[in-house]
Amino acid sequence: MLKLENITKSFNGTTILNNLSLEVKDNAILSIVGPSGAGKTTLLRSIAGLDRVDSGKFILDDKPFDPAEASDTERIIGVVFQDFNLFPHLTVMENVTLAPTMVLKQSKQQATDNAKKLLEQLELSSHADQYPFELSGGQKQRVAIARALAMQPKILCYDEPTSALDPSLRDAVADLILGLKKTGITQIVVTHDPDFAKKISDQLLEVKPINK
Template sequence: MLELKNLTKYYGKRLILDNINLTVNDGEIVSIVGPSGGGKTTLLRCISGLESISSGEILIDASPFDPYRNTTNESVIGVVFQEFQLFPHLSVLDNITLAPKMVLKHGKAKAEEDAQKLLDRLSLGNKGHLYPYQLSGGQKQRVAIARALAMNPKILCYDEPTSALDPALRQEVEDLILSLKRDGMTQIVVTHDVPFAENIADKMLKVKPLED
């Protein structure tokens, strides 16, 4: 279980997030929705450790946890970025196995075996040898998800997972997120797409820009 208690974030003197409280139970999908400038992505970056928080507390299973300063090899929180951020010079398989080999210290054979299982699961079984430029937007999205899952996170976060996709691929991502829920994955989804959020979420957190 993830808990945010009075999470506050400033950039300089500008207040971005003001005393956010949120509980995400194991296996839940929580959607964070709101207009641009409301702090959705900043909140996700704080949860995932890409940004430090100014004050407040983050807890995992009732124990204080600072994702920004997490120095263990354990990937507690994984992130699927809006622009995928795949390495263009690496194959699909290498994109997925890089972090498990470098961070988790998995051997090449194990990392590739685990990656292939993820590719098969995400209907990308024959794409491991391809490079990102050879993939469609939907395929890149699934590779990004596979890369995050390869680190065995307890919680998986998405930043605007449907923003660059057409309606058919949007449905594909929705189905994938729900299938991961059936497998017990806890997920947090930042999106401006309210109908999409309503379709997938067990609960929603609405954020809005703070007045100056």
């Protein structure tokens, strides 16, 4: 279980998160919703260790945990970014295997075998040798998820997973996230879409702008 206790974060003198506390249960899907500027992405980036908080505590499995200090090799939290951040000069397979070989020091064969399983799971096997520019938005997103899963995180975070996609693909994304729940991974989703959030979530957190 991941716990946040009294998390506070400010930018340039403006408080974005103020003494926020929450619990995310193991194997749960937490959706964070709220208007633009309410701090959804800031909260997600803080959980992922991409932004350091000003004060407060993170506790993972009853032990203090600082996501900003966690090394890549600890493989605790993965992130699927809104713009996917795929390497354009690498194939799908190369995108998925790069970090496991460089960071986790997996052999090329081990990383490739694991990647093949992930690509099959995400219905991407036939795209392994393609480059990102040859993929649809939905396919790029699934590659980004495969790349994050290849690092074997305990928690997978998504920043607006439906924002760059055609509305008709929203249900497919929901099915994908719900399918990953069966693998035992905990997922945290930032979304501007309350209906999408209700469909996928075990827990729902609504953040609101802090009154000045």
